[in-house]
Amino acid sequence: MRDDSMTHVAIIDDEREVCTFLEHFLTSKGFTVKVAYSGEQSDLLMDGPPFQLAMIDVKLPDTNGFAILKKLKEKQPNCKVIIMTGFSTVKTAIEAIKLGANDYIEKPFDDLDQLEALIDEMITHDASIVQSEANRLAGEVGFITGQNEEMNHLLTIAYKIAKKNINVLIQGETGTGKEVLAKFIHQASCRADQTFIGVNCGALSESLLESELFGHEKGAFTGATQLRKGLFELANSGTLFLDEIAEASPAIQVKLLRVLETREFMRVGSEKVFRTNARIVAASHVNLDEAVREKKFRQDLLYRLNVVKLEILPLRKRIDDISTLLSHFLEKYDAQHITFTTEAMRLLETYDWPGNIRELVNVVTRAITLSEGETTQITKDYLPCYIQNTNKKEYEEKEVKRSFSESIINHEKSRTNPYFSDLKKYLDNWNAELLFYWQSDQAVPLEVITEKIKELEDVTGKAFIKKALNSTLGNRKEAADLLKITPRQLRYLFKEKKHSPL
Ligand SMILES: Nc1ncnc2c1ncn2[C@@H]1O[C@H](COP(=O)(O)OP(=O)(O)OP(=O)(O)O)[C@@H](O)[C@H]1O
Incomplete structure (x- = not known):
């Protein structure tokens, strides 16, 4: 006989060790746990009594996490969903969030406190609380949304992904609020008390932008009378907002790619390597997929920048x-x-x-x-x-x-x-x-x-x-x-x- 006063969790993953670990972990927290190793088994679970939480792997032998998410949302709309993903499938997990998953977590679970906090948050918070927290912060920052459902959905997604350490790309016509949204993401992130710095990549010449981004040593070029730290250094534990990224020249694009891949950069005029932990939020009014097709923008750079893509509607x-x-x-x-x-x-x-x-x-x-x-x-x-x-x-x-x-x-x-x-x-x-x-x-x-x-x-x-x-x-x-x-x-x-x- 099922005890409805308990919290019921479903784990859907074909990796048996992950299931065993989660089963132990969740049972020790007093939850009851059911496990499915395939899409077929998960169908059986979903047809049974409702769960409060489901933890779903992105890839299964006979189906994928998206299909399970869709069915679960139809059959058990109140069940919270955490998508489990490997590093290389983070983009897929973000897509799942856009489709209604509540959050995602990367495997292997390195940080058990983080795992526990996420599960507790899912169990205790209902969706309306997340929405109202997002709205309160948006009001504070000045990113106002009204009745438009698409914009409210975008705001919720921005709020959820803000806490993750991933790069974000914001697309939207001029004046739609790309910079305000970038500030909202910064404020909703764990970096809120650190620096938010923005630069417009189209407003500076190539050499100025390079020295602005990476800094320069004293004497690196005529006029470099003293050492200057670049934005990657200044925004080290904060957020760096790269506005009008499509305007960055090919040479700057190569340098940006290097930092995004290795987190390392050099000041102009120096061989010394610095590391940066800045979170990158880039924005563009140009459609970057099109810019890639027209060979104006590097595909590999776009891939690094748009782990999450948020598109703001024109007014x-x-x-x-x-x-x-x-x-x-x-x-x-x-x-x-x-x-x-x-x-x-x-x-x-x-x-x-x-x-x-x-x-x-x-x-x-x-x-x-x-x-x-x-x-x-x-x-x-x-x-x-x-x-x-x-x-x-x-x-x-x-x-x-x-x-x-x-x-x-x-x-x-x-x-x-x-x-x-x-x-x-x-x-x-x-x-x-x-x-x-x-x-x-x-x-x-x-x-x-x-x-x-x-x-x-x-x-x-x-x-x-x-x-x-x-x-x-x-x-x-x-x-x-x-x-x-x-x-x-x-x-x-x-x-x-x-x-x-x-
Ligand atoms: N959702 C919003 N709620 C309230 N004010 C907003 C909102 N979005 C934008 N604004 C206001 O509109 C103006 C333009 O916003 P912002 O500079 O963020 O746009 P942008 O898309 O970055 O523009 P550009 O592409 O020209 O750089 C600002 O005054 C900003 O405060």
């Missing part, structure tokens, strides 16, 4: 999060008294947000500033003209185009987006807005003005690049020559400008 695909984001920003700017009219909300939910959350922040701060002293209700008139002019049909047309192909998307967007289609209109609006601020009796936060100036630089620069590309029929090399910049700079400007993936 237009998480429209259901807009109201939560708005409330967050209103609170952040101490403007909780402000509300948005239904019409204004509809416009915000219909606009396609090429600059993603960064652009939303700008729109909210602008609306707060403009409405100050006038009203507490944001109507459509307090939104920028290009958002007021958005209509549903135009949006839907863009959606269809978007799914057509990435390259066509980018081209179409630049053509149809009112932001770029008419530079003169944009400049007139910009001028009018700035004059409005200037003539306003209210003090305008300088941040709003500097953001507008950056936006002007972005939009105008992009318009001129687009003009040059039009005249060279899309030939980037020739366009770069016309603009008297290098093709690399053109690529950078082309992709990095904040408000508009061309």
Whole structure:
């Protein structure tokens, strides 16, 4: 007769020694244990009374951990699952987490305290606690999610894997919050009280980036007047955030690969080998699989970086999060008294947000500033003209185009987006807005003005690049020559400008 006051655990693994060890270990903790050595035997277990926890090996002779996980989640949805994996199959275990496993542990079990802590956590914590802990920390760091299920799932996965010592790759369009997510992972990890340092690999020349990353000895090159520690050294027990990793040159990619493989590096101008324990979180708005196919990015480096890949949705695909984001920003700017009219909300939910959350922040701060002293209700008139002019049909047309192909998307967007289609209109609006601020009796936060100036630089620069590309029929090399910049700079400007993936 089964005693339901006890904790019931299933172990599914074809390695008999592992099963024997776990059976002893768990029985000594007062749990009852059932063992299956194959998929067939595990089917029998799953058809029986429910388990609180199942520990499942990734590889079995007649099936794999994914298939067992799927069946278990169907038959016993409340059963927690720990996937057991060898080092070489960590990526597989991460996939299992994405599919609903609660955690994974590497075999052999070197650290029994860690094993015990993991099992205890599984038994005592229910999933809603993990979710609410993740949400609390996300609120603290400023990575807000609302109703969107995919984003909430991503947040939970980020929270779970944060505690593991593995590299993470974050992909997402510009302004979607890649850096904020990297900070969240750092804060949720055991390294939270250590350093978090970030570097934008596209913003520095090759030699500067090399010395930034690895440091240099005094006299290593002209201008190296003193020894400088690099980021791998400074972030030794913390997290190193490599932003826009796709922009790293081939030579830097080789050097990064070496550090990721061996954990060793040398300062520029020195032969001495240093070790680093920095956790790497890399980010890119470029699809790195595509960059590998186009031979712009090393496959072996990508393999090392994306032990876990997290993809943040663009804002237009998480429209259901807009109201939560708005409330967050209103609170952040101490403007909780402000509300948005239904019409204004509809416009915000219909606009396609090429600059993603960064652009939303700008729109909210602008609306707060403009409405100050006038009203507490944001109507459509307090939104920028290009958002007021958005209509549903135009949006839907863009959606269809978007799914057509990435390259066509980018081209179409630049053509149809009112932001770029008419530079003169944009400049007139910009001028009018700035004059409005200037003539306003209210003090305008300088941040709003500097953001507008950056936006002007972005939009105008992009318009001129687009003009040059039009005249060279899309030939980037020739366009770069016309603009008297290098093709690399053109690529950078082309992709990095904040408000508009061309
Ligand atoms: N989920 C979020 N909740 C609240 N604010 C967010 C969120 N995501 C991004 N932001 C805000 O949007 C702005 C851009 O975020 P961030 O710099 O992390 O984006 P990014 O994807 O790294 O951009 P880029 O690709 O241009 O470097 C910041 O002001 C950030 O605070």
